[in-house]
Amino acid sequence: MVLDKKKALTFQELLFTLQRFWADRGCVLQQPYDVEVGAGTMSPDTFLRVLGPKPVRIAYAQPSRRPADGRYGENPNRLFRHTQLQVILKPPPERVQEMYLESLVAIGIDLKEHDIKFEEDNWEWPVGGAWGVGWQVMLDGLEITQFTYFQQCGGMDLDPICGEITYGLERIAGFLQDVDSIYDIVWAVEPDTGRKVTYGEMRLAEEEQFSAYSFDYADVGRLWEHLNSYEAECLGLLEKAKGFEGMETLELKRFPVLGAYELALKCSHMFNLLDARGAISVTERVGVMARIRMLVVGVAKAYAAQGQMLNEVAKEGVAV
């Protein structure tokens, strides 16, 4: 009675099913963010939307790049870029754990046939001044999900707090299809011919080349230049953001805090590349991380301030 491989969802069916599941529960489906991020949490749809009082339900798949985890496509379990399905529920509904377990049933996991444990695992992104408490969800010994109650973001306490469910899609697909290598996961089946398109076909070249790029080819001097120039641009915007008080409503509304956030994310990615390249000494590391933290936290604070001021303007507008 080993898992029925024929019935197992393909990689893309897995994504459809989870998206459908959460859309049916009130989540707005967003497309992946188009700037390099190391985790779904760093997308502004999580990092910025968790701030402030406004309720949010949103779900999206997020390709997540971690250059140092690249293995030239040689390791069957490690990827330079993997895919997270991120679900944000603010505030978290009371039965959020049960909802999550129902989602596993939806993708073909019969809970009565498996061993599920919620083991303590607290999440933290120091550069974003963000942390939460929660669990790693273990399915027959495999970590398939990180489940977090977000407590702080950008160094600010959240109220309401936010529930975050992050599914590791490759791991779940590998489990469902019972394959030992990520590259053997069936991504899609051609309906006419039944031909299987594998994860390897879709992504192996990318793993090989980006591993080579981040470990061997990337020009360290230029990466530093990029980092410095993105940082300067971001700092310039943050400096201007100090003048929110004196801005007209339209100017305030159009002020590109979101742009500043992209620049901060760019810096974070440059840092990850330099790190993979072995170009950051441990002594430098702390300093550079502090620089990026200043950008990310600065953006979060500006975003919160902008939102709050616009809210007040809106309220006054009604009153007048």
Place this chain on the structure above:
Amino acid sequence: MAEFLFEIGLEEIPARMIAGAQAELERRVVAMLERERLVRAGVESRGFSTPRRLAVTVAGVAERQEDVAEELVGPSAKIAFKDGVATPAAVAFAKKAGVAVEDLKTVSTPKGEYLAATSVKAGRSAAEVIAAELPKELAGIYWAKNMYWRAGKPERFVRPVRWMVALLGSEVVPVEFAGKTAGKVTFGHRVLFGDGEIAVWAPGTYVEALEKAFVIVDVEARRHRIRKALDRATRSVDGLRWREDHGLVDKLTHLTEWASVEGSAGRDSVVLGGFEAAYMELPEEVLVTVMRDHQSYFAVEDKAGSLAPHFLAVLNMEADEAGLEVIRHGNARVLRARFNDARFFWEFDQRVPLVERVKLLESVTFQKDLGSYAAKSERVKKVAAALAGLVVLRGAAVDVVALDEAVVLAKTDLTSELVKEFTELQGVVGGLYARAQGFSAAAATAIYDQYLPKSMEDSVPRTVEGAVLAIADKADTIAGMFGLGLEPTGSKDPFALRRAANGIVKILAESAVALPLTLGEIAQAAAGHKEELVSRLEVFLAERLEFYLREVKGQAYDVVKAVLAAGANDVRDAVARAEAVTSVRGSDDFAAVSAAFKRMKNILSQAGEKGFAAGAVVDGALLTEASERSLAERSAELAGAVKGLREQGRYAAALEAIATLRPQVDAFFEAVMVMAPDAAVRGNRLALLERVLGDFSGIADFSEIVTAGL
């Protein structure tokens, strides 16, 4: 009288926090009921827990608090009544006491007649008290990390509260906490029982009601079941047994709500799985770490005690053999992936041998002000060389070539992928790589053991080279941090310096081959010419020796003080002296001599305060009394013998010899007044006391020994 049950249902509590929280809830509920006079002291209670609940039952809870009568004395009768009519003073007192004016009494006091009243404070019902007090106790429970979950953040707790049950007998106590009101409904095992509500009708049926819903709330019962299930699963293959691991059993007990018992229709809750024999080429340490630390699996061994290619997974689930096969397959697949990773790292790491990694240590920071691990290795090298020099000088064998290699390579495994992945294997991996790369067994073992002992229960390095490396490494860390003013304060010890110093003491005390090194020499080697730092380190290390004698060796407080007052530099010697003192301290003679020594010390300090000088030596001609002559003679004879015994390390025999001085000591204090009016006689007697104390305080300062009752 009724039994009280309280259960709080939560989303999964971190396993490491459950036992403490269960005990604290039980303690708090009992203390609250005692404080509120609802139970007698020492009442019977039980605590329960699973990952999703904490519970407590308390027997013999009164239905209400008893009324409390209090006698109050008021104004004088003369003022309170004028012509038989109550004045405002009487009315006010009656009001304060909560009685009618007619119920006021008078009492006679030395000052005259005064008004009195019996004020009765009505007891409240137990339900009322519990509903009012229990929420405060819940809010007070300590959690290592807690969270907010409700909008407006009204409370913090370890995880969201999902339900509560509070029953006094069969009555619900509507305790309110975290937006929930307690009732009689609880929930069973999520998967095995499902979402259905379970009504608990009385505290006495709680355990049973949940057992039917696949939840074993008694932690010890669950632990026992898990152990039995591990035995059953292991027995399925002949000759196997699981490796005992109390920590892992504990963790899994707190990660599960259910465990099967034998014969539950062929269903079970532990699976025995296997892995390909090819992985056995990886070092056992790596395999066991992956299984235990990363997967929470038990390792399995064969009859000979060697690791077998099997694992045991404890489930929060039960299934028949076909169902277990699915779960076994899944777990085996994950383990295979983990082992593949480990093998990948192992092979990858071999591409850069340890020797070439020495240079890489320059970019690994040890501490920002103390520089890189390359710098640390340089310092440790000097410390180790100095210590090894002393050890060799004193005739112990040290393979200095191996020690030197070990020091240079000790930290290189920090640059390996395997240690980055399995940080708990630092040192071990270095040792394994050194062996694989052809270094001597002495060097490899020293590297392997360098972080030992990790706790006071852990073993110490197996070889002299390992011990010297471990001591040098720890001493350098302590000296470096002290030099930066980062010494531990109070309960704060962020760099675990106390643990490092405890490790040094433990190695010196317990190494297989005695290391002839003193704490002072270690401080000197680590802190070099900085005298002030050396003395701070000496004090710190001596404190850890005191801790070791008391907490690990179980020596009494006064024995430790007495022994350390006579010298706190040589660890093994201090341990031997403490053991000797403990072995003789029960004898009357020893106690009497100790008391006498304390008296001598007091007399000498009083003399010092008064400015009375002791003679430079004991002058026989000035010994006028027979008893002081006999003390002088006998103590001089004994001094030589005691010295001899001490030098042979025969401390118990030396102490027994000292105790034979009792008749002379007793007679001396009986007949002789030390503070004689004649300065010369007095000075001579003081000199005698000084000599006796000096000669016999080398093992312990007996004046520190507590001799109450004699």
